[in-house]
Amino acid sequence: MIHLDHxxxxxxxxxxxxxxxxxxxxxxxxxxxxxxxxxxxxxNMKAWLTKILHNFFFDHYRQRKRxxxxxxxxxxxxxxxxxxxxxxxxPESRLLIKELDDQITAVLKRxxxxxxxxxxxxxxxxxxxxxxxxxxxxxxxxxxxxLSRGRKLMQQYLQAYVGIPQEIAKRK
Amino acid sequence: xxxxxxxxxxxxxxxxxxxxxxRSSLELHLQECAVCRLALEQEQALKQAIGGAGExxxxxxxxxxxxxxxxxxxxxxxxxxxxxxxxxxPKPQLAHPALAAALVAIAILTTFxxxxxxxxxxxxxxxxxxxxxxxxxxxRRTEDTDQIVKELTRAVGGHFHPMGYDLxxxxxxxxxxxxxxxxxxxxxxAIYQGQGGTLFCYTFLGSAEDAPPNAARFFDAxxxxxxxxxxxxxxxxxLHREGGVICILASEMPMxxxxxxxxxxxxxx
Numbered sequence: 496m497i498h499l500d501h502x503x504x505x506x507x508x509x510x511x512x513x514x515x516x517x518x519x520x521x522x523x524x525x526x527x528x529x530x531x532x533x534x535x536x537x538x539n540m541k542a543w544l545t546k547i548l549h550n551f552f553f554d555h556y557r558q559r560k561r562x563x564x565x566x567x568x569x570x571x572x573x574x575x576x577x578x579x580x581x582x583x584x585x586p587e588s589r590l591l592i593k594e595l596d597d598q599i600t601a602v603l604k605r606x607x608x609x610x611x612x613x614x615x616x617x618x619x620x621x622x623x624x625x626x627x628x629x630x631x632x633x634x635x636x637x638x639x640x641x642l643s644r645g646r647k648l649m650q651q652y653l654q655a656y657v658g659i660p661q662e663i664a665k666r667k
Numbered sequence: 668x669x670x671x672x673x674x675x676x677x678x679x680x681x682x683x684x685x686x687x688x689x690r691s692s693l694e695l696h697l698q699e700c701a702v703c704r705l706a707l708e709q710e711q712a713l714k715q716a717i718g719g720a721g722e723x724x725x726x727x728x729x730x731x732x733x734x735x736x737x738x739x740x741x742x743x744x745x746x747x748x749x750x751x752x753x754x755x756x757p758k759p760q761l762a763h764p765a766l767a768a769a770l771v772a773i774a775i776l777t778t779f780x781x782x783x784x785x786x787x788x789x790x791x792x793x794x795x796x797x798x799x800x801x802x803x804x805x806x807r808r809t810e811d812t813d814q815i816v817k818e819l820t821r822a823v824g825g826h827f828h829p830m831g832y833d834l835x836x837x838x839x840x841x842x843x844x845x846x847x848x849x850x851x852x853x854x855x856x857a858i859y860q861g862q863g864g865t866l867f868c869y870t871f872l873g874s875a876e877d878a879p880p881n882a883a884r885f886f887d888a889x890x891x892x893x894x895x896x897x898x899x900x901x902x903x904x905x906l907h908r909e910g911g912v913i914c915i916l917a918s919e920m921p922m923x924x925x926x927x928x929x930x931x932x933x934x935x936x
Contacts, residue, residue: 499734503726517730525739536900592719599720617682618714619721624684643678646713653713 498541501620502548508603508615509552523548542622546630549612602652610645613638668696673703681710787879788849789906789915792869793899795847795856796917800865806843806858815844819855822846827912829855829870832932838863869915877913878906885926890935896922905929 502523506516526547527534534543603611616627617638628635668676676693679685685693697704734740798804809815812831820828829844839859847854854871871877878884878895885894895906904917905925916929 499726499731500724503730504721504724507724513727517727517733520726520730521734521737521740524734525737528740592723595716596720596723599717603717614717615721618717619724621718624679624682639675639679639684642682643675646678646710647674649717650709650713 498544501541502544504619505545505548505615506552508600508611508619509549509608519548519552522551526551539626541620542626542630545616545620545622549630598653599649602649605652606645606648610641610648613641614645614649617642668692670696670700670703673697673700674706677703677707677710680707681714787877788852788854788871788873789869789877789904789913790879790897790899791849792847792854792856792871792915793867793902793904793917795845796865796867796902797900799843799858799867804845806845808843810840810842812841815841815857819844819846819857823853823855827855827870827872829857830868830914830932831857832868834859834863834866834928837861837866837928839866864918864920866916866918866920869913869917871913872911873908873913874911875908882906887930887933890930890933892930892933892935894926894929894933896926898922907933909934 502520506519510516510519527544613627616622624635624638627638673696676689795804816829816831838861840861841857842860843858845856852871854869857868859866879897882895882897892907897904901919902917903922903925904915906915907929918925
């Protein structure tokens with residue numbers, strides 16, 4: 496199904512839980528069909544669908560401010576990244592990767608959506624700054640600054656994992 | 668450049684979105700600043716970790732089922748299937764689940780490309796042209812012209828029949844036929860292909876009101892017939908009426924040529 500994984504990936508980082516993410520994706524397809532005459536064949540359907548998803552989310556869910564509380568984030572382990580082999584991960588490494596994925600997801604949900612949305616679009620959706628700006632209806636410069644600030648926030652939360660020196664964390 | 672000024676530029680560099688002169692300035696700064704070099708490495712690692720986490724997130728199968736069974740997305744599934752039914756030949760059986768999944772993907776794409784039902788049936792019919800060229804139309808090819816005419820006529824209970832034009836002079840031969848149903852109206856589609864390109868001949872019961880409102884009307888004084896020219900994307904179309912039957916010729920050939928063809932083939936009522 497076209498771009499389903501991508502849309503779910505975006506939705507799961509916007510919605511408060513997987514059920515709401517599924518609803519968001521399903522509604523995106525409904526709205527896309529209703530607005531299909533606005534899609535210009537040959538243009539980027541993935542970006543078009545993503546914009547619909549974002550618009551729907553911001554129109555209907557944004558006011559609820561569904562941030563995950565800090566208490567829900569698991570405690571990190573300090574030497575996590577050092578224990579990750581780069582290639583051919585074994586069973587133990589796969590568990591660590593899973594743990595890291597969970598941490599990334601949890602930390603993403605912890606930061607405000609203004610910073611989270613461009614990170615999800617650029618880092619997970621492989622969108623360019625121009626495309627992300629079009630999807631989020633904001634200037635390209637805003638995308639860059641929000642990415643920078645959003646990743647700083649993530650690095651602070653993941654500090655123990657990525658081993659960021661304190662002086663850098665403070666400067667950021 | 669200060670380290671503070673470098674921060675946003677590092678982000679853009681990580682994302683390969685940094686151009687000169689900012690890129691050159693940052694690279695100069697990085698050569699001199701170990702702290703920012705480390706920050707660059709950390710941000711690259713973070714981006715990679717986020718991307719990896721995303722790649723391992725997949726939509727649950729339940730969601731796929733929910734979407735496919737959503738009546739708002741696939742309204743009246745049983746009727747939808749009939750709308751696209753190829754009446755002339757049996758539909759191939761799905762031999763493998765992967766094929767079924769691929770067809771669902773095509774169905775989604777096809778649904779996106781369908782026009783609203785309130786548009787003229789003549790315009791909606793033209794969508795089959797693009798779908799055919801993309802191999803997304805469920806037709807089975809044959810070179811048997813008689814079979815196409817016979818099967819299409821049988822599909823509408825003999826109430827009318829395809830025009831059955833001989834276009835060999837234009838290096839076009841019938842290659843397939845199907846019946847499309849739009850809003851309860853059956854439309855016979857005869858598909859011609861050859862060195863002359865691709866041409867669709869649509870036949871259905873209707874009136875001149877089935878021509879799009881914005882179509883250009885041409886009156887053939889010799890035959891005392893109206894011809895309506897319109898386009899959808901790169902596809903040109905000419906509609907005319909023979910009694911209670913509407914015929915539309917659609918092709919990417921120039922409108923003048925298509926209009927001349929329609930005028931030469933049309934028979935006054």
